[in-house]
Amino acid sequence: MALRLVSDFDLGKDVLPWLRAQRAALVAAGAGGGGPGVLENNYESLRVLNVERNGNIIYTYKDDKGNVFFGLYDYQTKQNEHLYTFEKDLQVVSCSVNRERTLLATSLVQAAKEGRRNELQPGSRCLTLLVEIHPINNVKVLKAVDSYIWVQFLYPHVESHPLPENHLLLISEEKYIEQLHIQVTREDGNRVVIKNSGHLPRERVAEDFVWAQWDMSEQRLYYIDLKKSRSVLKCIQFYADEHFSLMFEAPLDVSLSDSGFKLVNFGYDDLQDQEKLSKHPTLCVFTNHTGSLCVCYCPNFDSWEQITYSVLYFHKGHSKTFTATLGHVDSRVTKGITFLSLDYYVAVYLPGHFFHLLNIQHPDLICHSLFLTGNSEVIDMLPHSPLQSLSGPLVLDWCSGKLYRALLNQSYLLEFLWNTRLDCEKLALLQCVLSCGRDPRRLEAKIIQWISENISACHSFDLIQEFIIASSYWSIYPETSNMDKLLPYSSLLTWDTEIPGITLVTEEIPLPLMKVHSFKGYWEKLNSNLEYVKYSKPHLHYNNSVVRREWHSLISEEKKGKRRSTVYVRNILDNAIKVISNLEARNLEPRLTPLFQEEDNHQRLLMGLMVSELKDHLLRHLQGVEKKKIEQMVLDYVSKLLDLICQILEASWRKHNLHPWVLHLNRRASAAEFAVFHIMTRILEATNSLFLPLPPGFHTLHTILGVHCLPLHNLLHYIDNGVLLLTEAAVTRLMKDLDNTEKNEKVKFSIIVRLPPLTGQKICRLWDHPVSSNIISRNHVKRLLQNYNKQPRSSMMDKSSFSVEFLPLNYFIEILTDIESSNPALYAFEGHDNVDAKFVEEAALKHTTMLLGL
Template sequence: MLELNALFDIQNDVVPWLLECRLTPLNENGESTSLSETELQVINVEKNGSVLYTWKGKKGTTCIGIYDPHNKQNKLLYIFDREVSLISCSVNMERTLLVARCLTLLIEIHPVNNTKVLKAVDSHVRVQFLYPASDMKPFPESHLLVVSEDSCIEHIHISVVVEEGYRVMVQNPDRLPKDIVAEDFLWAQWDTQGQRLFYIVEKERNAVLMCIQFYPDRNHEMLLSFPLGFSLTATRLRLVNFGYNHFQEEEESSESLNLQVFTNHTGTMSVCYSHPVQNEQEFTYSVIFLHHGWRKTFTVSLEASECARISEPTFINIGYYIAVYMPGYFLHLINAQHPNLACHSLFLSGKDAKVKPWNHHRYILSLSDSLLDCQLGKMYEADLDPLLLMLFMRGSKLDCHQFAALHCAVLYLQSNSETEMQIIHWLCGLSVSGSFDLILEFILGTLYRKAISETNTMDKLLPYSSLLNWDGEIPGVTYGTENISQPVFREKIRNLKGFWEELNRNVESMKNLESLHNPRYNNSSLRVIKTKLFSEMNVEDQRAIKHFRNILENAKKILSKVDTRCSEQQVVPLFQEEDCQQMVLIGLMVEKLKEHLLKYLHRVGKKMIDLIANNYVVNLLECIRQIVDKIWKKYGLNTHILCLSSREKVQSAEFVVFHMMSRVLEAAERLCLPLPPGYHTIHIILGVRCLPLHTLLHYIDHGVLHPTELFVTRLFKELDHSETSERFKFSIVTRIPESVGQKIYHLWDHPVSSSCIARNYVETLLRKLCTQQKSKDFFIREQTQFESEFLPLTYLARILTEMEDQALNPFEEQENVDAKFVEEVALKQTLILLGLENN
């Protein structure tokens, strides 16, 4: 699932240039010869991606060259007049100074070759120039880190001057200022991109991680000191990302600490380390998420493998995930952004746990943001293979694997229409018996990805998953979570930008979680508010009317944005009718989301919050429309199927689409999410075509299908007056909301319609009666000896008789209603209620 994309290949990017320039040893015919892997080696990678390499040149010389990945050009930097074994090498950004470890020589490389011994020690010293910001002017002073195996890191300041207009010389080479930045450590890592030095010292039998930040315009500053919670058992110094020493032992797991720190621009800092091997049946490693204040420890059961013995795992930073890879055994993708639930991470073993083209015999070094194959001289960028990820997702049988793969595809692969189409196709074929609502996860993940792409400040305030907890099992893996004390940064960090600002914000957010409720927005709280608001829709209270009007205005703004954003031709005719309830829910969600964001984003401003909330709901409606539209396109449906009069021509694809729309509806209602206006109409029309009558009515009674005004209107207009159609109409009409019934009953020439008209007529008269009784202008006559003793009916008949000439009939243009008709209807319904009516 993880693949290595080549960034640099020394055989393809360097060897042709060497042969063309005749910089390799010559054969008997005077022709340049190829170099073996041991004669041409990568020795360092600088911040700007430039690759330093060395090779054996003509007549026993040793050469140093550099490859620029931006213009894909090579350049010869320096030639030793003898064969030397280079352990470490670095060049400053201006390429005026080169430092190499053979006897720790500082070499001026342009235009005159001069050498200066900085520190003559017989040890594997590493050297690394600091790089200022890429947008700065050439720095008059270069800064060099010298790391020696006596556990000391020196910071050397090298000033240069230009003589004769072009000659660059070192100023005062005999008195170069230097200071010690770290000592007495057993592990150190250079963060090339961030220009940060991490190292570990032991204090009171506890390993403490220190971090020094180097700046382009001033010296350096200690920003972080964090106890890791374990004591050091390593006896040998380990250096990470300080180039590659081809003369050191590759296997040193038993003597040095296998630990690596990964950072991300989003403000995540993860410390990964492996535990000493206790037996050959299992392996344990831990990941400390400093930005969350958690340590997660994973114990992996090792299955039989082709590998001769257990090796160290390699930790790889791929941004959203940290890959833990032990070739031949397992590949784990640990979610660094959301590490709280194990089901958000991928745990692979067997044939799925492979990284192409990596094999378990090859030694690959993990750098800050790339990998180096030290044997073949290749540099790679690790990335997820979308095709393999989708194959794994479709072939997985475990819920946790499906969930993690979906989460990875939606959030990590970013916006990819082809991937989204494949995910929707996969969701269509899934059963509904799983532990997760994957459609809801797809919707929330898509909204989260779009929101944080606009502004990172939303990553702690918007939901990325519907899961609050999960305690399931991962086959072959046991894990535990431990709370740790979060790092305390210096006050000065609050004035910094970039990574440290984001990390500090993440830490502060986690502290707020401990003292306050979960700040992530939860739309399910709208359920009670929505019900209350629906009940107030016909209330004549001025405050309720104003509130309702504001909500509808919010909804109209959202729908207008959806219309302007829509560029592709849509198959499904959504957003083509007025759906009052959905508009209320849309406006209400905008209102409540704004209120939620105002609690936590005080500095952003109201206009920005309005924009974020509006865009979030717009993206929600677009996401649902996109799901439905792609389903219709997948199964070749069009609007011609939305015909109620031809149910006998139902296609099998319609059943699939209907059930998929039902699952989308279920996902939306689970969190009370609004649906695009017109969704319920299209859904129930498909239901009419696909389902037998008793199943259709069952779906309506249980709230799966919602009879809308447009649907019932089409029902009356498109169906004929046959006995079957009339029975079908009657079954639907008896289940429609009263608010819908009052608008469409006049379209149906049927006793049920007349009954509704009579009920509305009586309601109008009785309301008039109440008004007259309050003004004492109305009286009821006494009962005569000829009237029935059935008091309710008699009372109603007397009222109607007295009021018939006094009250205006609002239905007179639609129906000819008189008191006798209303009396008959009332008697009929009374007998039905008393169970006295014959079938």
């Protein structure tokens, strides 16, 4: 299943054996006839009450006389501890223990039994108590009221030493929340007592709310109050001391006016009116370390034909409302929908019907979220009882008493990636697997294997492009939370294809109004996200448009024999050297493919320009990040791009068992070479449209494989359309390795005439052939005659100096000889002093003889 639930705690395994051992010890000691040590055999009353911030789990159970026992499971030591016993038949509403385990707060109600008078307090329905339990001392009544009360100790970040003051929240069914300040002192060595038990200072935290959620990990209280029938979400942050702050207010377009009172994450809520709860809409708030703020909302639904739910992405400034078609009704359906937080994702599921994995970090495109409907594995693997998301990956099944760590199942996602046929699911799975981030090298290898098998299977997006962009992005994303605003995370800009069974409506929403001015940690990141939405509507994602213009400008100048300042070009090429050095340092394994074995200045220029432009882009928009860190991030990013291209090529090379002798041209191409040539062509297509650099040597290898694999007319078509680039290294190898058969002569000649003049002149020297001499001669003549002014000359010619009576040629050679003798500098040809009029004459005659077949 896409969601893997790893059990961190199970009442049946982590508590019951200890209880039975305790009972057996008491029976053996003679206490088995009765008293507090005797427990009922089936332990049906055993249930989890609360999970504290440090992971400790509080549970309760009763003996056969109805006495209520409180126990604690230490999450770190995996040990159980008995906290306290009430020797009365009471029912527990709520319970919490302070960090030092010296104070126990609990709310209790009278067990409903006929003929039993109220033993708590006349006129009260719920009694809230504060108990000194280290050692067991006094019991103080905090509340004796007719409404339910829930309790929750605050847990400060300070863990080094006990605090002199504890802070306790009292949450009342009458829609108010108070904070009590409890000072403690030590007497007689280790005996802890309440110092101010006569009067506990208290202050009102919130009131007139209809819904509240507790975030135990971050010590935050979210609640909703109604202002003129409008729902307003508020958040209070509690700090290590008694200080707390209202952080923001956010209007919600949800209807809660008739839904009653609902608490989330305040412990076991069995005593809240189940009939009212079943009519209450499902609403949860989720945050993560990147500064995201999501509100997930599902209204009541009467029809089982379809379910609608909404996610308000406050950190992005919009909401999305999803409508899922159920198709069929399953009798095993739970009472409602479940939302779970999974770091960069929110899981939404209804067992038996659907499992949705919503991308909250990049929610702009629906195809970045995964929608599974009617999948038997969804039905079989997920619990049918409701799960409660506690904090981070922790989720609790209150019914079974099991605490899980919810994780995305990479193995399942990869397997599903191989089997799915829908492009939207392929894209969502690819993004999801890469965002998981565990063992990225292994994941990339598996994804590359999948790409090589499905290279033409996607019609809505380019697999190679999406993999390169997404993997490069996630490789440096943890460096700073602003990367999602500055770097592209997908090759797609839009998605217009429908997703089966899902309809989507996107709307802009009002942003939260921050109520404080000094931000730290999460709040600083959230505020940064909100500021971006407010003031930076145009996307700041980096693209290579500037690099494209500058690169073409440099190449054009090079062809014209011009060059920008040597310092500028040297700096660009130095950037490329750093990239290649960084790449080689991170990849110590020897490469199979013959890459990085030539200079390839064009690709080095492209690399260096990308480093320069990307560095400038990040320096402009990343405030407060050191320049050295940004420079290293840029090097890592560009190195990653190149490394991924190398990995794809290496995997294909290894799969088809190619060897270095593939570069020898006097042999027939194999099916393996065709396959690798095809992969390289697809890589080239993917990188060209994004204007990404390629490893030096890529074009040389691609061209040589093209000569191997393609008929001449196809080869020339690829060259003329820019698919194959004729590098000097590739053409040099062709000239040297191909023999002078008629077929190879056509290949050589066709390629030479397509070379730039300067490169062509160099290459022609390597081919001792009439065609090569003819081309050299033409270039020589072109240079001599480009500034030639015709002069009147005598009709009498000295024929004795010419060995062949071919008057047009003789006349032309005479003109060349005159030009050469009058201005030797015009025909100076680097490395070829023997190119002169005589050479031109001999080349012309040889070429003519060859063409006539004489």
